[in-house]
Amino acid sequence: MTVxxxxxPVCGSEEKTFKVSEIYIQSLVRLKHGDEAEAPIIDALQQEIPVERRDKLKGSRYYRQLMESFAPPQGESTASRAINPDWVAVGMFLLSLFFLYQIFATQYGAFWYMVIMVVVAFGAYLFFRTRLLARYQAQRDQESGQRGLVEKSVGQWMKLYYCATDNVVFGLKKDExxxxxxxxxxxxxxSQ
Incomplete structure (x- = not known):
């Protein structure tokens, strides 16, 4: 089946137009397997580069640059996931029980002061719990909203074409x- x-829309030609997703995939293949991998679109794009630039852009450097140029949209990278504050409180409670036992066994005189501190700390948590849960829920909603936005953007990316003559992408709206x-x-x- 031919695509x-x-x-x-700029030059009115279809001779040097290629699907953006195919360029990306073929550049990944060439990056992984080198020049022996079959990638006709990449070969055609290399012929469009002026000779003086073609000598500088060879091998994996060219394929990596090509791959990065045509890569699909990505969401923000996050270092960690949000943790429910109640789970943190349960963990801290269990840890405080261990510490209280150790204090009871070795320094009984300080035990009741430490019990009061633990009770005050958990009282403060219960007092601020609604704010903490609201912030946690807002963070979760933002993460899920960002994911939906990126998924929609990738769906639109799959429909794009690239014109090597004009160095533009098109395909979402006519003449855009x-x-x-x-x-x-x-x-x-x-996508918004």
């Missing part, structure tokens, strides 16, 4: 083109 190419370096912000803005 029908779209005509570029975007320079390749502005593709990801454009997709994220369109």
């Amino acid at each position: 029908k190419k779209l005509t570029c 083109t975007v320079p390749i370096d502005q593709m990801r912000p454009y997709l994220l803005a369109k």
Whole structure:
């Protein structure tokens, strides 16, 4: 089955138009397997580069740059996931029981002061619990909203085409083109 190419709205040609997702996949294949891997779109794109630049952009450096240029939209990277504050409180309670036992066994004179401190700390947690849970829920909602936005953007990315002549992507709306370096912000803005 042959894939029908779209005509570029800028130059009116379909000769040098390629699907963005195919360029990305073929650049990944070339990056992993080197020049011996079959990637006809990448070969065609390399012929479009002027000779003086082609000598500088060889091998994995070129494929990595190509892959990064045509990569799908990604969400913000987060270092950690939100943890329910109640689970943190349960963990702290169990840890405080262990410490209280150790204090009771070795320093009985300080035991009742430490019990009072633990009770005050958990009282403060119960007092601020609604605010902590609201902040936790807001963070979870933001994470799920960001994920939906990225999924929608990737769906639109799959529909894009690239014109090697004009160095633009197109395909979401008729006669609307975007320079390749502005593709990801454009997709994220369109998905909102």
